[in-house]
Amino acid sequence: xxxxxxxxxxxxxxxxxxxxxxxxxxxxxxxxxxxxxxxxxxxxxxxxxxxxxxxxxxxxxxxxxxxxxxxxxxxxxxxxxxxxxxxxxxxxxxxxxxxxxxxxxxxxxxxxxxxxxxxxxx
Amino acid sequence: xxxxxxxxxxxxxxxxxxxxxxxxxxxxxxxxxxxxxxxxxxxxxxxxxxxxxxxxxxxxxxxxxxxxxxxxxxxxxxxxxxxxxxxxxxxxxxxxxxxxxxxxxxx
Numbered sequence: 299x300x301x302x303x304x305x306x307x308x309x310x311x312x313x314x315x316x317x318x319x320x321x322x323x324x325x326x327x328x329x330x331x332x333x334x335x336x337x338x339x340x341x342x343x344x345x346x347x348x349x350x351x352x353x354x355x356x357x358x359x360x361x362x363x364x365x366x367x368x369x370x371x372x373x374x375x376x377x378x379x380x381x382x383x384x385x386x387x388x389x390x391x392x393x394x395x396x397x398x399x400x401x402x403x404x405x406x407x408x409x410x411x412x413x414x415x416x417x418x419x420x
Numbered sequence: 421x422x423x424x425x426x427x428x429x430x431x432x433x434x435x436x437x438x439x440x441x442x443x444x445x446x447x448x449x450x451x452x453x454x455x456x457x458x459x460x461x462x463x464x465x466x467x468x469x470x471x472x473x474x475x476x477x478x479x480x481x482x483x484x485x486x487x488x489x490x491x492x493x494x495x496x497x498x499x500x501x502x503x504x505x506x507x508x509x510x511x512x513x514x515x516x517x518x519x520x521x522x523x524x525x526x527x
Contacts, residue, residue: 333516342507342518342519342520342521343458343464343507343509343518343521344518345509345515345516345517345518357514359515360515393463393464397511402511403452403469403470403473403511404469404470404473406454406466406469406511407454407456407464407466407509408466408469408475410463410464410465411463412463413463
């Protein structure tokens, strides 16, 4: 069955970086984009960017340009999202979700990771 | 960027009521819209995709409609497990943008 399993909670100091993983299983890794979405406490959902596991290409929301980097490990079917220069406002739950490359609408965000809580505090 | 204006931001309803949530896009999004349900501490769950297609396994009391810039999610007979927050998300163009969310509470 399709699963996206994320890494565990993190506590970081302001200015540090955090790297969250999203391990995919149950489907062809290279056939689906991985998107990242975050949710600050008590707030709505915010799209951060996407990673194409097939070509390694990325598209980032302008708000995160220069601070976010998405990469992959093809051998373990894992996508990573690294956010640098952390601020208290980056404290949030970070989610990964998939979207099919060939048939995007039908598979758009049909499976999500369980979420990773990142706390930024001095 | 496409702005998604979701309304209402919250509503109170009783079990058995019918409720409608609306998302208006700042420009046409050609049915590239999905609806999600989120419960506290959980990841969002997709209910509707392509504006009106029901996700497999989702009860038929959920339905989506709309075109162009205006889209609606209707829950025809609210059940206790439907009390949650609902979001729309457009994927017609990048950056992807969510509605602000609608919290459905028990009256």
